[in-house]
Amino acid sequence: MKRIVFFIIWGYFFSIELMGYIPVETGVVGYQVSIHNPHTHYFEVEIKISNYDADFIDVKMPVWTPGSYLIREYAKNVEDFAAYAGNEKKPLEFNKINKNTWRIMHQKVRDVVIKYQVYAFEGTVRMSYLDEHHAFIMANTLLMYVDDLKNNSSVLKINFPETWKNVSTSLTRLDMPGYAYYVPDYDILVDSPIEIGNHEIMAFTAAGIPHEVVMFGRTYFNKDQLVRDLTKIVESATAVFGENPNEKYVFIIHHSDQGTGGLEHISSTVLGVNRWAYSTTSSYNSFLSLAAHEYFHLWMVKRLKPVELEVMDYDNEIYTDLLWVMEGITSYFDQKIMLDCGLYTDQQFITSLLSTMSNIRNTPGSREQSVAEASFDAWIKYYKKNENSNNSQISYYNKGMILGALLDLVVIDGSEGEQTLDNVISQLYHQYYKKKGKGITNDDLRRALEKASKQDLTDFFNDYVFGTKDLNYEKYLHKAGIALIETNGAVNKKTIGITYNQNGYNLIINSVVKGGSAYDNGLNVGDELISIDGFRVSHSNINNILNHLDVGEVVPVLLSRDGLILEKELDIRKDNSVNYSYELLDNRSKLQEQVYKAWLGK
Numbered sequence: 138m139k140r141i142v143f144f145i146i147w148g149y150f151f152s153i154e155l156m157g158y159i160p161v162e163t164g165v166v167g168y169q170v171s172i173h174n175p176h177t178h179y180f181e182v183e184i185k186i187s188n189y190d191a192d193f194i195d196v197k198m199p200v201w202t203p204g205s206y207l208i209r210e211y212a213k214n215v216e217d218f219a220a221y222a223g224n225e226k227k228p229l230e231f232n233k234i235n236k237n238t239w240r241i242m243h244q245k246v247r248d249v250v251i252k253y254q255v256y257a258f259e260g261t262v263r264m265s266y267l268d269e270h271h272a273f274i275m276a277n278t279l280l281m282y283v284d285d286l287k288n289n290s291s292v293l294k295i296n297f298p299e300t301w302k303n304v305s306t307s308l309t310r311l312d313m314p315g316y317a318y319y320v321p322d323y324d325i326l327v328d329s330p331i332e333i334g335n336h337e338i339m340a341f342t343a344a345g346i347p348h349e350v351v352m353f354g355r356t357y358f359n360k361d362q363l364v365r366d367l368t369k370i371v372e373s374a375t376a377v378f379g380e381n382p383n384e385k386y387v388f389i390i391h392h393s394d395q396g397t398g399g400l401e402h403i404s405s406t407v408l409g410v411n412r413w414a415y416s417t418t419s420s421y422n423s424f425l426s427l428a429a430h431e432y433f434h435l436w437m438v439k440r441l442k443p444v445e446l447e448v449m450d451y452d453n454e455i456y457t458d459l460l461w462v463m464e465g466i467t468s469y470f471d472q473k474i475m476l477d478c479g480l481y482t483d484q485q486f487i488t489s490l491l492s493t494m495s496n497i498r499n500t501p502g503s504r505e506q507s508v509a510e511a512s513f514d515a516w517i518k519y520y521k522k523n524e525n526s527n528n529s530q531i532s533y534y535n536k537g538m539i540l541g542a543l544l545d546l547v548v549i550d551g552s553e554g555e556q557t558l559d560n561v562i563s564q565l566y567h568q569y570y571k572k573k574g575k576g577i578t579n580d581d582l583r584r585a586l587e588k589a590s591k592q593d594l595t596d597f598f599n600d601y602v603f604g605t606k607d608l609n610y611e612k613y614l615h616k617a618g619i620a621l622i623e624t625n626g627a628v629n630k631k632t633i634g635i636t637y638n639q640n641g642y643n644l645i646i647n648s649v650v651k652g653g654s655a656y657d658n659g660l661n662v663g664d665e666l667i668s669i670d671g672f673r674v675s676h677s678n679i680n681n682i683l684n685h686l687d688v689g690e691v692v693p694v695l696l697s698r699d700g701l702i703l704e705k706e707l708d709i710r711k712d713n714s715v716n717y718s719y720e721l722l723d724n725r726s727k728l729q730e731q732v733y734k735a736w737l738g739k
Contacts, residue, residue, distance in 0.1 A: 166286050168320070170279065171296040172333075176269045178258040179216075180279055184251040185223060186286070194241045195234070195284065196251060199277040199451035202263040203327065204400050204438070207520035208454065209263075211278045212237040214256045223248025237452065239281075255279050260393065262400040262407040271334030271353055272297060273391070273407075277327040277451065287323040294318075297333050305338060305351040306331040307387050307404035324449055328403040328439075332389045339364055343371035344381040354392030358415040369478035370429045376477075377470070377559045378436050378566050386435075388428065399427050401434030425480055430471035437470075438463040441566045444576035460512035461602065462582060465537010466562070469545070472538070473559075476738065483737050487619070490542050491717040493535050494610050499714045501651040502530040504605050508537060509579070524662040528651035536608075540601060543613040544586060546736060547597070550616040551590030554731035561589050614719070617736050618729035622718040630712040631683040633669075635660065639676040654707045665697040669707070683709065 169183040186194060198212040220229040220241045229249065230242040243249045257265040257279070266273040274295075295304065295316045304310075308318040308329045320326045336353040341364045348371065350363065367388065375381045387405040391397075397409030408431065414424040438446070443457040472489055475481040481489070497503050511519065511533040518530050545558035565585055569575050579602065587594050600606040611621045634653015638645045646664045649656045660666075666674055670692040672682050686692060686709045696703040722729070733739075 166283065166289060166291045168280055168291060168293040168326075169296070170274065170293070172267065172272055172298065173296075175267050175272065175298065178256055178267050180255045180257055180265065180267055180272075180274075182251075182253055182255060182279060182281075184281060186249045186251070186283065187223070187247060189243070189249065189283070189286075190245065192242065192245065194243055194249060196239050196241065196281040197284070197452065198237045198281050199327070200237055201451070201454070202275065202277055202400070203446075203449060204402075204434075205263045205520075206454075206460070206515040208516065210236065214278070216254045216256065218253040219251070221250045221252070222246040223250045251281070260391070260409075261397045262391070262409045271301070271332065271336065273389075274331040274333070275327075276329065276331075280326065282323045282451070290322060291320045291326070292317055293320050293326065295331070295333065301334050303336055303338060304331065304333050305336065305349060305387055305389060307383075307385055307402070325403065327449075327451075330389055330402060330405060330407050341368055343368040344375040346371070346381050346383050347385050349385070349387045351387060351389045352392070353390065354412060356392040356410075356412040356415065363415070366425055366478070366480065367428060369480070370425065370432055370474055373474045373477045374429065374433050374435070374470075377433075378563050382435060382440060386432075399431040401431045401439060403435075403439045406431035406434070422475065422480060426471045426475050429474040430467055433467050433470050433474065434463075436566050436570075437467050437562065440570045441562070442570075442576045444578055447576045454516045456513050456516070458509040458512045459577070459579060459582075460515055461508040461533040461537035461540065462579075464534050465508070465539075466541035466558075468534050468538040469541030469558075470562075473738075486737065487719060490539065491621075491719060494539055494608070495715050495717045497531065497536055497539060497608065500531060501528045502526065503536065504607070506530045507603050507605050508533050508540065508601070509603050511536070524648050527648055539608060539610075543601075543608065543610075544597075546613045546616045546732065547592065547594070548586060548590045549732045549735045550728070551592045553728060554735040556589040557735060561585050564589075610717070615722075616729065617733040618722045618725035619733070620720050620722050622720060623715050624718050625712070625714060625716045628712075629684075631686060631688065631709050632712040632714075633660075633683065633707050633709065635666075637666065637676075637679075642675055644674050644676060644679065654710050658705055658707050660694075660696065660705065660707075661698065663698070664703075667695040667697055667702075669694050 165187040167185045171181040173181065184196070198215060200208050200210055202209065218239055220231050221227060222229055224247065232240050234240045241249060241251070255265065257267045260266050263275060265275045265278045292311065293308070304316050306318065306329055308320065311317040311319055332351050332353060334353060336351050339350040339352070339360060341348050350367065383404050385404060389405060389407045391407065391409050392412040393409065394412060396411040396414065399406055399408045408427060410424055411420070414420045443459040443463065445455050445457040472481070472486060476486040506529060508531060511531050515533065518526070519533070541558060548556050548558055548561060565577055565582065569577050569581065579598065583594050583598050601608055614621055632653065634650035634655045635646050636648045638647050644666045646660060646662055646666060649660055649662055668674055669679070669682050670686065674682060688709055688711050690709045691706050692709065694705050694707050696705060
């Protein structure tokens with residue numbers, strides 16, 4: 138047992154017994170976050186580093202957030218950086234040596250204290266945020282680290298206005314004055330968001346685990362129903378893996394007029410939700426599926442993960458071609474959980490999948506970029522979409538979801554209903570995460586699927602994961618006795634291949650579909666479309682104009698581009714976009730009945 142000294146607020150130090158978690162000679166880090174003027178949006182940070190035996194210390198601010206694959210440069214929000222010899226209060230020399238690293242020449246003094254401020258006023262699930270109403274802490278956007286001390290445990294102390302009464306986090310609170318939390322290592326600190334304010338807290342137990350729901354932001358909701366439905370989601374997800382890895386779990390829900398999605402963490406999640414999400418069945422189900430998605434990440438990506446994500450690098454991109462599994466197959470399971478919980482009917486479940494299938498088929502980029510490439514290029518493409526993205530890329534969420542559905546059908550069919558995708562994912566979790574402490578590759582996944590389905594899936598992976606071949610929906614749905622119906626085929630709908638925004642009366646092109654008439658005839662994003670065939674166009678009449686023209690007819694169009702009037706010609710084309718429905722086959726075989734029932738959890 139060793140007695141370790143940590144930094145705390147109010148200018149003094151405290152000692153606590155940490156059962157020898159940190160050998161003194163390796164260096165000790167203590168964090169303090171203070172909030173004095175929340176309306177200014179500035180957090181005040183102090184970090185104390187003790188017993189660090191080197192001529193200098195490099196402290197770093199992460200550049201990205203795990204689960205959100207984009208370099209965001211959090212160092213840009215740091216101000217007033219300073220360093221001192223802890224005992225002497227003597228300023229220490231430092232230099233910023235790159236975009237996110239400060240080098241402190243500390244002359245081997247025993248204690249180094251670092252102080253700086255962070256501006257935090259971006260209201261998303263991935264960023265720290267501060268205003269007069271609440272504080273939200275995402276440690277990787279606020280607290281710096283030292284590379285070779287990341288695995289050491291530490292203490293985080295938080296000061297905030299007396300008018301705020303609640304702090305919610307999955308970190309363990311220490312038995313001492315104020316709000317102090319034990320931090321096992323920096324990765325856990327990054328993975329433990331903190332909500333501070335006067336938010337509402339609801340507690341419930343599900344799958345034998347205590348859960349909290351933190352509700353910030355004014356909204357209307359039915360407390361009993363929300364807790365009941367989240368309980369169902371927790372227990373359904375836990376049933377897939379046969380265990381829940383947490384001692385406590387926290388849902389942090391931020392309500393605003395615009396939802397900002399969700400972000401998974403090892404023992405919690407943050408959901409940015411529209412404040413009216415609980416008002417209709419459709420919007421409420423969207424909220425619940427988001428909650429199910431982030432909860433499923435407890436196992437998928439936070440524990441069972443790609444090999445590339447076994448060790449976090451907060452300075453650089455980490456490339457993996459498995460986001461189609463971690464995000465896409467998780468998206469499939471959030472739909473399965475909704476079905477299992479009775480929140481979706483069979484028809485709603487299938488129709489939801491068909492909607493995503495049609496979206497993929499109608500996206501030209503699905504034939505340009507494989508889902509493995511989409512995963513790998515998330516850093517430079519998925520979070521940086523432009524007006525041509527629909528023509529050049531595919532969502533690893535959407536296509537991964539449908540690949541999950543098709544693989545589920547393959548496994549159920551090949552095993553004659555004895556195995557499902559649930560079994561495969563659970564087996565991978567127990568084999569790789571629990572037993573080996575390792576991540577997985579596409580080959581590991583393929584082999585597990587082949588074993589369960591008793592089929593060679595080399596062509597499936599080559600065509601659909603690493604290739605861009607159109608998914609054969611009909612073939613795989615047929616395994617469950619489902620006939621796919623294309624409902625747009627007989628509709629005599631016309632198109633010129635654009636999408637647009639209405640700006641007052643003006644119609645502005647915001648995308649041009651690759652291979653469409655506008656694309657082939659030189660219309661550009663940003664053009665104002667003034668007239669077609671001599672008729673002034675607007676949002677309300679453009680379809681009427683097109684539907685009165687014949688397929689193949691060539692008509693004049695008038696454009697405004699960069700203040701200049703242009704005349705061009707367009708040929709009118711049939712709208713070949715697809716929209717799917719389905720029906721159950723008559724005289725389904727016994728195996729088809731088995732597959733259908735196993736797929737829908739009957």
